[in-house]
Amino acid sequence: MAETSKVLDVAGVSKRFGDIEVLSDVSFQVDKGETICVLGPSGSGKSTLLRCINWLERPDAGQIYLNGERIGINNAGIVMGDRELSKIRTRIGMVFQHFALWPHLTVLQNLMEAPVQVQKRPKAEVYDEALALLAKVGLSDKRDAFPAKLSGGQKQRVGIARALAMRPDLLLFDEPTSALDPELVGEVLVVMRDLAREGMTMVIVTHEMAFARDAATRVLFLDRGRAVETGSPDRFFSNPETERARQFLQRYAGDTANNKR
Amino acid sequence: MSGGDIAAIFQGAIVTVTLSFIGILIGLPIGLGLALLRWANVPFAAKVVTLYVSILRATPLVTLLLLLFFALPNIGVPINPISAAILALVMNTSAFNCEVWRSALMNFPKDQYEAAQSVGMTAEQRFRRIVLPQIVRVSLPGLVNEMSLLIKVTPVLAVVGVVDITRAAVRIGAQTYEPLPPFLVAVALYAPIVFALVSLQRWIERRQVAAEAAA
Amino acid sequence: MIHDFGIVWGERALLLSGLVNTAILSALSAVAALLLGFIVTPALMSKRPAVSGAARLFVDGMRCVPFLLFAYIVYYGFPSFGIRLDNWTSGLAALTIYNAAYMAEILRGAWAVQPREPIEAGIAFGFSDIRLFRRIILPPLLLSAGPVIGNQMIQIIKDSAFLSIIALPELTHAASSIQSRHYVPFAAFITAVFLYWGLCLIIEAGVGSIGRVAEARR
Numbered sequence: 001m002a003e004t005s006k007v008l009d010v011a012g013v014s015k016r017f018g019d020i021e022v023l024s025d026v027s028f029q030v031d032k033g034e035t036i037c038v039l040g041p042s043g044s045g046k047s048t049l050l051r052c053i054n055w056l057e058r059p060d061a062g063q064i065y066l067n068g069e070r071i072g073i074n075n076a077g078i079v080m081g082d083r084e085l086s087k088i089r090t091r092i093g094m095v096f097q098h099f100a101l102w103p104h105l106t107v108l109q110n111l112m113e114a115p116v117q118v119q120k121r122p123k124a125e126v127y128d129e130a131l132a133l134l135a136k137v138g139l140s141d142k143r144d145a146f147p148a149k150l151s152g153g154q155k156q157r158v159g160i161a162r163a164l165a166m167r168p169d170l171l172l173f174d175e176p177t178s179a180l181d182p183e184l185v186g187e188v189l190v191v192m193r194d195l196a197r198e199g200m201t202m203v204i205v206t207h208e209m210a211f212a213r214d215a216a217t218r219v220l221f222l223d224r225g226r227a228v229e230t231g232s233p234d235r236f237f238s239n240p241e242t243e244r245a246r247q248f249l250q251r252y253a254g255d256t257a258n259n260k261r
Numbered sequence: 262m263s264g265g266d267i268a269a270i271f272q273g274a275i276v277t278v279t280l281s282f283i284g285i286l287i288g289l290p291i292g293l294g295l296a297l298l299r300w301a302n303v304p305f306a307a308k309v310v311t312l313y314v315s316i317l318r319a320t321p322l323v324t325l326l327l328l329l330f331f332a333l334p335n336i337g338v339p340i341n342p343i344s345a346a347i348l349a350l351v352m353n354t355s356a357f358n359c360e361v362w363r364s365a366l367m368n369f370p371k372d373q374y375e376a377a378q379s380v381g382m383t384a385e386q387r388f389r390r391i392v393l394p395q396i397v398r399v400s401l402p403g404l405v406n407e408m409s410l411l412i413k414v415t416p417v418l419a420v421v422g423v424v425d426i427t428r429a430a431v432r433i434g435a436q437t438y439e440p441l442p443p444f445l446v447a448v449a450l451y452a453p454i455v456f457a458l459v460s461l462q463r464w465i466e467r468r469q470v471a472a473e474a475a476a
Numbered sequence: 477m478i479h480d481f482g483i484v485w486g487e488r489a490l491l492l493s494g495l496v497n498t499a500i501l502s503a504l505s506a507v508a509a510l511l512l513g514f515i516v517t518p519a520l521m522s523k524r525p526a527v528s529g530a531a532r533l534f535v536d537g538m539r540c541v542p543f544l545l546f547a548y549i550v551y552y553g554f555p556s557f558g559i560r561l562d563n564w565t566s567g568l569a570a571l572t573i574y575n576a577a578y579m580a581e582i583l584r585g586a587w588a589v590q591p592r593e594p595i596e597a598g599i600a601f602g603f604s605d606i607r608l609f610r611r612i613i614l615p616p617l618l619l620s621a622g623p624v625i626g627n628q629m630i631q632i633i634k635d636s637a638f639l640s641i642i643a644l645p646e647l648t649h650a651a652s653s654i655q656s657r658h659y660v661p662f663a664a665f666i667t668a669v670f671l672y673w674g675l676c677l678i679i680e681a682g683v684g685s686i687g688r689v690a691e692a693r694r
Contacts, residue, residue, distance in 0.1 A: 054600055082604035090602035100593035104615040104693045114601040117611055148694045166601065319630065319676035320669050321637030324648045328669060331661030413542040417638065441553045444545050452540040459539055 005032050006068070007170050007201045013052055013062030015045075015225075022048045023225045025062070030170070033199040037212035037233070040222035041248055046205040047097075049222065050172050053203070054092045055085055066091060067169060090118055093163030097175040099155040101147040107134065107158050108143040111165045119166065126165070133161040137191050153184030160191055171195070173204040189215075209252050213237050221245050267446055274450040277415035280343070284350025285408050291351065292358025299359070300366040310359065317356035322414045325349045330421045346418045354411050361403035365396035402466045409458035416447065480663035487654045494650025495671050501646060502633045502675075505571035509632070510625065512572065513579030520584050531580070538577030544638045546574050551642045567639040575632050582628060586621035619690035626683030630676050637672075647671060 008030040015023040022045045030036050038046045051057040053064055055072045058079075064071045071088050074080050080088075101110050111130035115121045134140050137157040147155055156176055163171055176192070177185045189211050195202065196215045206212060212219055212233055219236040221229040223244045229236065240246050295314070298306045317325075330345040340348070369392060377387040484491065519531035538546070550570040554561050561569065590613075598612035618625075640649035651668035655661045 056596060056600055086599075086602040086604040089600055092600075094597070094600040096593055096597055098591075098593050100591075100597035102594050102597070102612060102616075104619060113611065114603070117607060118602040146692050148692065162601075315677075316669065316673050319634075319673040321634040321648060321672060323637045323640065324651065324665060324668050324672065327648070327652065327655075328661070328665035331655060332665055335659075335661050409539075414544070416542045416544045417641075420641065439556070441549065441556050444548045444552065448541050448545050448549070451542050451545065452537075455540040455542075456536070459536070 006030070007032050007034075007066065008053065008203070009063075009065040009068075010049075010053065011063045011065075013049070013059045013064065015048055015052055015057060015059050021225055023052065023059070026222070026225070026227045027062075028220055028227060028230060030201060030203060032201055034217045035196040035200075035202045035204065035215055036218050036220055037216040038203060038205045038220045038222060039207075039209075039212060039248070041251075044222040045225040046222050047174050050094075050174050050203065050205050053172060054089050054094060055080075086118065090114070090166055091169045093166050093168035093171040095156070095159050095163050095171065095173045095176045098179050099147070099152070099159045101155055101158055101162070103147055106144050106146055107139065107150070110147070110158060111162050114162075115165050115167075130161075130165055133164050136164075136194075137161045138187075151184060152180045153187045156180065156188045157191055160188075160195075164195075169201065171200055171202045173202065173206070175205050175207065177206065177208060207252075209237070209249075221248070223248070266443065270443055270446050271450060273419065274447060277418050278412060278451075278454060280346050280418060281350055281408075281412045281415045283347055284354055285411060287347070288351045288354035289358055289404065291355040293362050295355060295359040296362035296366055299363055314356045314359050317352055318360070320353075322349060322353055323417050323420060325353060326417065326421055342418075342421045345421055350411060350415070353414075354407060357407045357410075358404060361400050361407060362396065364403075365399040366392075368399070369396060398469070402462050402469070405458055405462040405465065409455050409462070412451070412455055412458065416451070480660040481667075483658045483660050484654060484663045484667050487658075490650050490654060491647070491667065491671070494645060494647040494668075495675075497645055498633065498636055498647040498672075499675060501568060501571065501636050501639070501644070502629065505568055505575060505636075506629045506632050508568075508572040509575035509579045509628075512576035513583050516576060516580035517583040517587065520580060521587070535577040535581055538574050539581075541574075543570075543574055543635050544641065546570055547638055547642060563639070563642045563644045567636075567642060567644045571632060571635060571639070574635070575628060578628050578631070579625070582621055582624045583617070586617050586624070590617060590620070616693070619686065619693060622686040622690060623683050626679055626686070629679050633672065633675055633679075 006029055010029070011027050013023055013026045014021070026045075026049060028036070038049065040046050048057055052059045053071070055064075058072065063073075066088060069088070072080055072085065074084060102113065105113060108127075108130055111133060112123070112126050115126040115129075116123055131140070131143070134143055137160060139154060139157055139161070142150060142154060142158075147158070150158065159176070173192070177188050180188065185208070189208065192202075192204070192211070193215050196217075204212075204216070214233070216233045218230060219233045220227060221236065221240075221242075221244075229240060229242050229245050231241075236245065237249065240249060295310045298310050301307075326345060326349040329349050330340065330342065333340045333345070373391060373395075374387060377391045382390065516531050516534065519527050520535065522528040522531070547567065547570040550573075551561070551563065551566045554566065594616070595608070595613055598608050603612055636646055637648040640646055640652060643649065647668050651664045655664040658664075
């Protein structure tokens with residue numbers, strides 16, 4: 001099952017919260033260098049899917065493989081302990097809707113914390129890399145600022161740099177721009193678009209249709225917990241296969257026109 | 262432990278709780294007055310109040326009580342145990358109440374005060390009709406909390422001989438080699454009173470949260 | 477009056493040892509109460525009703541019992557069970573156990589208002605167990621609870637004065653001794669009051685600087 005180019009393999013994942021089935025039998029794969037945008041109406045299970053991938057949420061059924069290695073269940077077939085899970089999680093970067101920066105650490109410390117404390121990499125090396133990442137997201141001058149002093153767009157760019165500092169095999173984005181004021185969305189999308197171009201492997205849950213259309217290599221459409229449709233953005237946006245996708249796109253058509261970037 | 266001992270402890274608890282209620286009744290308006298002096302930034306007086314609150318907040322009630330009871334006669338002011346106790350409680354609680362009132366005053370929305378000014382209310386009317394009803398509501402949980410704290414320190418009044426809880430305990434302990442029961446009886450008398458106040462405070466807080474959520 | 481203060485000055489060694497004892501007693505029990513609080517707080521929030529109920533009973537129980545009575549019960553009560561404690565040990569134990577209940581409640585309150593997402597980010601970035609707690613959860617928790625913990629430390633200092641009644645040689649006890657030896661009540665007790673005030677000012681200064689650190693990191 002472990003093809004070298006396949007970074008993520010999600011096979012038949014289901015999840016329920018009480019009586020509500022949030023995900024049912026969702027399967028998809030992500031190849032190295034792909035940017036997958038997960039689209040769908042709110043409540044369709046997009047965020048839950050993302051959180052199941054790194055086991056922040058424990059799936060009820062199905063398998064998830066990162067570079068051919070099973071996440072959550074070890075070779076002996078039992079559920080992984082926190083430590084085992086932690087080891088795998090360090091290879092999956094995550095960017096949060098509300099940034100989730102650590103408030104007691106400066107920007108630079110936020111970037112260095114997990115690589116030094118969890119991955120145990122040498123401090124000097126991490127430091128140089130963190131500075132380079134801050135330059136990349138355009139925040140070199142904010143290295144010693146605390147998160148409270150940053151704007152939303154700046155916080156999210158730090159969030160992305162913090163995830164990259166782990167040198168992850170895969171980056172997960174959970175609605176990275178939906179908590180931002182409209183005028184700050186652009187600066188974050190620019191960074192994400194650069195990453196896509198550079199060949200970072202990413203799974204992005206988003207409502208930014210214009211971004212999905214021109215930055216995604218593939219689109220995954222989720223509706224009521226099911227992966228209804230997947231394909232190239234061009235085909236999905238111009239000629240969706242399913243009625244549900246068509247309705248969804250119609251509802252967003254207005255927004256997309258307004259938010260052309 | 263005889264019935265008479267229990268009666269002595271019971272009476273002691275009643276006396277101390279009564280004294281603390283008297284202390285609160287006097288300390289409450291004094292605290293408000295002090296808070297107003299600070300709030301209005303009255304020259305000199307505001308500074309004195311700040312100093313008073315700072316020192317009193319740091320002074321243990323036992324120490325204050327001993328100071329008043331022994332030192333006032335020393336400088337020519339005769340004082341009996343009951344008066345010393347009430348004075349100590351009033352001094353202690355007025356300092357804490359001042360802080361509770363002051364924080365309510367500080368958080369009072371300025372535009373409301375200006376609105377009252379704009380409709381031509383006098384300073385006295387503004388305070389009595391607009392400010393006071395609202396800061397009473399905001400301060401209530403803090404004041405009830407302060408009340409329960411005050412009642413909890415009142416057993417110390419036994420030190421200057423206002424009441425007999427501890428002396429009864431020590432005497433009974435010496436007679437029976439069982440000093441614990443008298444203290445347990447005292448706890449059984451105090452705990453329900455404090456628990457009632459703590460519950461009252463939580464109830465007020467919950468009601469206010471609910472009222473805010475409904476608004 | 478000046479003469480009285482001269483007498484108190486003459487007894488400065490006694491007063492100083494009382495002050496030091498008060499400071500040691502308060503500092504030790506504040507740290508111990510905080511540590512104990514960290515054990516009680518998770519119990520308070522436990523999903524198992526037996527655990528959370530027991531913790532709640534302890535915390536509410538302590539809140540309802542006057543400290544003086546609690547100190548007496550520890551001092552006189554433990555020997556009834558065959559455990560002999562000297563007045564230092566029983567004073568320290570009483571201060572610690574009593575204030576642990578308050579610390580637990582303070583930490584629970586601070587915990588309840590902490591945002592979840594940074595902690596989740598810690599988990600997603602591979603932190604677990606002790607390291608997650610120590611590096612990600614604890615620092616913001618302590619910063620936000622700092623001022624209230626400071627207030628509680630002032631309360632601990634004041635509670636420690638009660639222990640003069642079980643003959644623990646702390647500040648109030650020292651002042652009492654001076655007063656009974658020389659009959660200089662005003663000078664002795666007012667000096668004690670000012671020394672207590674000094675201790676509290678130190679704590680308030682500490683809280684103030686923690687507050688400034690926390691303000692930047694909100």
